[in-house]
Amino acid sequence: MDPRRTARTVSDPKVRQVGFFTPAPPERSISDPPRFQDPIQPPSPSPTQVNDHSPSGNSLSPVMIPPAHHHSDNFLRTALQVTSPTKAFSYSAKTVTIPPENEDVASSFSPGRKVFSAKSPSSFPGVKASSVPASELTTVSVVNLPPGISEKAGGASVEVQNDRPVSAKTLKEKTSKAERRALQEAQRAAKAAAKAEGTKASSAASKVVTSANTKPSKAAKSSSQKNDGSQVAASEKKGGDRAPEKDRKKDAPHPRMQYDDKSRVEKAKKRAVVKQTEARNRVELFRHLPQYEHGTQLPDLETKFFELDPMHPAVYKVGLQYLSGDIRGGNARCIAMFQAFKEAIKDYSTPPEKTLIRDLTARISSYVSFLIECRPLSISMGNAIKFLKNRIAKLPLALSESEAKSTLMLDIDLFINEKIILSEKVIVKHAVTKIQDGDVLLTYGASSVVEMILLHAHELGKHFHVVVVDSRPKLEGQLLLRRLVRKGLSCTYTHVNAVSCIMQDVTRVFLGASSVLSNGTVYSRVGTACVAMVAHAFRVPVLVCCEAYKFHERVQLDSICFNELGNPDAISKVQGREEINYLDGLVNQENLQLLNLIYDATPSDYVSMIITDYGMIPPTSVPVIVREYRRDHLWS
């Protein structure tokens, strides 16, 4: 719940900050969000789904860089208004004037965009009071949590958001599906009429609608505002003051653990849960990365299952799944990790004479270091963890433990829904517009987003051919190939070496990414760079699909300074080709090193476009997204 709200809070200023909307910011900001709605709307007309999507629509709107022609589709705008009427309202407040009865709203969100230290104290308590019932209902519809927890969540959610989203949710929850649909229709009509009269009028109309809808919550809020608990505000303020300087420190990314630094490695080893044996023949060039023997830890860890007291079983399970390779792919790993953390938080109880914020952060850190021992974190997971820790740090002290826990669990659910699942959907909508009949699309490895794009385009009835390029040792492309062929797509399968033979027939290259770094470098499955390079040489556009939560402000020029090393034994044995056994007796030879790189860095010159949930951007614009995104979701 929190990220959604914050997204909205910050979204308003964001529209101005990005500066892509210069000609008429207010009008556009009203009509922007529908653009995100529109792709989602057609396949999922049921009101519940609309509910599900709405957060993304809203949170996405701020930094999106939409082509101008999309602004014209105002028909779906109403959908947005239904799901979050207050949003439209707030925009209108900005464009026209701030009507007197909404002054509190304006005051609460406009400072909120800086950092929320400046939040007007008067608005907070009000929010708290109103949000309790609201969030309860929210949880029921959006995240499907048991009401008992969500009740606490309501209280927990106080500190971050202002009243608008709350009221939006109240609206959503209070009405049943049928009612909501009726309401939607009414609003659509009202909207259409208003549109005819012009923007001002429309905003006014929407205001009417929204105010009508949000009346109960607003009333509650305004009443509660009067009896403000000053202590909550104070503590909140403190937290807010603390946050920015912390963030500033975090601004430069931490230097990563260098495994050629002996003293630090020793220290890390002492703490380690997983006993790693170092690989026999380490590759000299990669001494700075962990090079461990693979396959030895799993049985060891399995026996320790009941001994590892501090480790939550869910985290433990996920760790083992990472280790064995059962869960792979950036999104899958991230979701699995967050689900495990959610479980862990659910079962968490603050030990006596400790505070939840500190203890839980420490606990999460220990989980994370356990997961790192199982498999180095992906950059996207690092971002997700940072988000969670921020959330914990920002919990107001006044919250009870159960409230705090449910807030965090909601945060996690929202992150998964919004940043991963909905992002993928939005990316699919964007990318599908780039597929035409007769295209030959090339993809490398198995990216979940690219697969969704291809399947969706196929569902839309586009006729195209897919070239799946694959490489050893994982041969993930075969899995993708199988799934695509099952769905009836016509495919060509080949290996990465043959890519230059096949590239002349290809019209577009779609690639997934593990991360996009702020210098435009695409950090992805090893081999992606080769494919992108060949495509570049053949003048074929390269489209990289990546969710914005995977963006990172780190920069990297080559694939050596930071990477992950896989199991070297996978190199010496060729899966399914037993006759290739030349290296069987040589694995222990000192001269022979087997290098199994997992990732590589594609220079930004090879990338024509990055498709993300904020729109389609050139690689040079990545730092913009990184900056805005960070402020949007990690700092709030």
Next chain:
Amino acid sequence: MPDTQALVNDFLNKLKKRKIEGSQATAKQTAELLRSVISQTRMPYTNQAAALIHSVKAVGERLIAANPVELAVGNVVRRVLHIVREEDLSLTTAAMAGLNLSAESDDEDDTDRDNHPALSAAAIAAASRSTLRPPSLQTLLEDVPDSAAVPHTSSSGGDSEGKSKSADKSSRSRKLKHDVIEAVNELIQDISTCHELIAEQAVEHIHQNEVILTLGSSRTVLEFLCAAKEKKRSFRVFVAEGAPRYQGHLLAKELVTRGLQTTLITDSAVFAMISRVNMVIVGAHAVMANGGVIAPVGLNMVALAAQKHAVPFVVLAGSHKLCPLYPHHPEVLLNELRSPSELLDFGEFSDCLDFGSGIGAPLLHVVNPTFDYVPPKLVSLFITDTGGHNPSYMYRLIADYYSADDLVLERRTTSGN
């Protein structure tokens, strides 16, 4: 003759079934086969060179047709033809000198006798001119059927001489055949020793502490690296495994047993690693006249990566790999698709490979090419047994090995059949 025929058929079968791998082995066997063809060719009294050329061509055409992408076959056929012409030429010039001598000595002969030497000398001169012709555009365009031109000149010469000096004649014919076989033996020797000649140059190119990348396996590369190692240079080698044949594993094994620091990487990691590489050294399947390289699949990718990082891309090629043809659309026309089973497990994908989408077209295609074409602009240097050369110089180097009349061999083959 019949046993030659059996040999030829056997070799043809092997070529067709792709039983012979590697251009060196193919080249060597082709040369050996042609040697036995030459030795079995019954030499007529007149016009021996043409007879040899004819029989070599007849076999050569069939060999080339058996495996058109194995350019080494065509190269060796052309070189044998070139040898025949050269030997014929040297004999002709020797004979011309002899004729001049005889013309001077035989003073007491009658009038028409007096005319003959001059005539035959003129004919020989014409023949020598035709064999001496430099490879010019005119020669190429003229496209005079060589078998017609050569018989004519030498037959006139032979007729004039035939009556008077038959003893000399028979010795000459034996000499021609002998010389040609000698020269073909030399060619075979060259082919089998080209590694050593190339490897000798290794020290000039490989420095201390270099990092060298190669893809797949090539005996030339192995010898080259080992030669540098023997000269006490210590360096490291990255070997990309070269899917789908994984010959890189073989090369890595050889290098490791010879004590070189070897790191085996996947092909996909080539781009990641190339920024730390000082030099890419690879073998080739064939070198085209424009300096382009037909190489094992994957090398175009490596060459592009090397160019991006300004890493020298060095191609090792024995002279039997130099092909006098210019490539046209080589990615397709000079390529070969291998079995999909190397990429996909048939058992696993059998249901996808053949079920149709209504029209009967299979949904799944598998592309498994054997070769890659590396354009000349991506190649930094060729190292052949005659030294290092620029890609732009290849056409000239090739002119040394082949006579211009044979360049069109293949075209004639197609038009003839």
